[in-house]
Amino acid sequence: MKNVIITGTSRGIGFELAKLFAKNKYNVLAISRNTKTLSSLSLKNITTLSVDLSNESDFKKITNFITNHWKTVDIVINNAGKLINKPFEKLTTNNFLEVYKVNVFAVAALTRQLIPFLKKGSHVVNISSIGGIQGSVKFPGLAAYSSSKGALITLTEVLAEEYKEAQISFNALALGAVQTEMLAEAFPDYKAPVSAKEMANYIYNFALTGNQFYNGKILQVSSTTP
Numbered sequence: 001m002k003n004v005i006i007t008g009t010s011r012g013i014g015f016e017l018a019k020l021f022a023k024n025k026y027n028v029l030a031i032s033r034n035t036k037t038l039s040s041l042s043l044k045n046i047t048t049l050s051v052d053l054s055n056e057s058d059f060k061k062i063t064n065f066i067t068n069h070w071k072t073v074d075i076v077i078n079n080a081g082k083l084i085n086k087p088f089e090k091l092t093t094n095n096f097l098e099v100y101k102v103n104v105f106a107v108a109a110l111t112r113q114l115i116p117f118l119k120k121g122s123h124v125v126n127i128s129s130i131g132g133i134q135g136s137v138k139f140p141g142l143a144a145y146s147s148s149k150g151a152l153i154t155l156t157e158v159l160a161e162e163y164k165e166a167q168i169s170f171n172a173l174a175l176g177a178v179q180t181e182m183l184a185e186a187f188p189d190y191k192a193p194v195s196a197k198e199m200a201n202y203i204y205n206f207a208l209t210g211n212q213f214y215n216g217k218i219l220q221v222s223s224t225t226p
Contacts (some may be wrong), residue, residue: 001026001027001045002026002027002075003029003066003070003072003073003074004026004027004029004072004073004075004077005027005028005031005062005073005075005077006018006021006028006029006030006031007027007051007077007078007080007110008031008079008080009030009032010032010033010034010036010038010198011037011180011181012178012181013079013180013199013203014030014032014039014079015038016196016197016199017048017079017203018030018043018046019036019038019043019060020201021045021202021203022044024094024186024204025043025045026045026075028046028047029047029062029065029066029070030046030047030048030049031049031051031053031062031080031189032050032051032080033050033051033052034049035048035049035050035218037110037208042080044073047065049065050216051063052203053063053101053106054059054102054106054155056106056109058106059110061115062110062114063117066093066114072096072117072118073118073121074119074120074122075122075124075170075208076110076112076114076120076123076124076129077125077201077203077207078106078107078111078124078125078126078127080102081102081103081182082098082099082101082102082103082145082148083142083145083182083186084098084109084144085141085186085187086144087112087141088140088141090141091143091144096144098144099144099148100144100148100151103148103151103152104148104152104155106153106183106192107126107148108150108155111124111159114171117223118163120166120168121167121211122168122169122170123168124168124170124171125148125171125172125206125207126152126153126170126171126172126173127172127173128149128153128178128218129145129146129174130173130174130222131145131146131149131174132146132149132150132151132174132218133150133174133218135218140193143196143214145186148215153172153174153218155173155197155214155217156170156216156218157170159193159216160215160217169226170208170209170215170216171210171211171215171216171219172217172219173206173216173218173219174219175199175222176192176194176220176221177190177192177193177194177222178195178199179192179194179196180192180196184222188214192225194223202221206219
């Protein structure tokens with residue numbers, strides 16, 4: 001059985017991904033601050049860990065679990081995200097740090113700690129945003145969020161180059177609007193054309209097979225603007 005780590009599993013895409021992998025007989029380590037939603041389902045093959053991704057010392061819970069139970073990791077999906085929607089002149093440095101800690105710094109720190117467990121043929125999938133793509137349509141209020149997703153894209157490309165000899169693949173999916181709780185909180189009146197469950201199905205298949213065809217690539221997954 002393959003071992004899969006997914007961050008941001010308390011709701012939305014991450015929640016649907018964890019269920020999907022578990023139901024298809026994969027071992028899942030589900031990472032989020034709130035573990036109640038998944039734990040209440042009592043699904044076999046899912047281990048939930050309460051981790052604050054903005055606090056790097058919390059990551060020891062993850063590496064301790066892998067060391068004691070798995071030894072190796074096959075797939076990592078860095079799905080957790082933080083979005084603050086504010087006019088630029090009202091965005092503080094702390095706002096930027098809040099967003100970057102989850103969307104960029106946590107991905108880098110967690111990946112660094114997982115490298116010893118990632119074996120040949122493993123796949124790291126970073127969930128970015130169309131807003132982070134150079135030349136894409138940008139939206140007011142998302143200076144911190146979109147710039148962080150652009151940084152995540154570049155980080156993905158660099159890591160793919162750095163670990164290609166070890167045959168660890170890194171790819172990013174730049175998602176368009178998906179109907180999740182985070183989207184509803186940031187843009188209450190907007191209705192996305194894709195559900196969290198539908199996007200989870202796409203990411204699931206890409207995580208399993210995408211590294212056969214891609215490494216260091218940024219795939220835009222959107223049929224609309226945004």
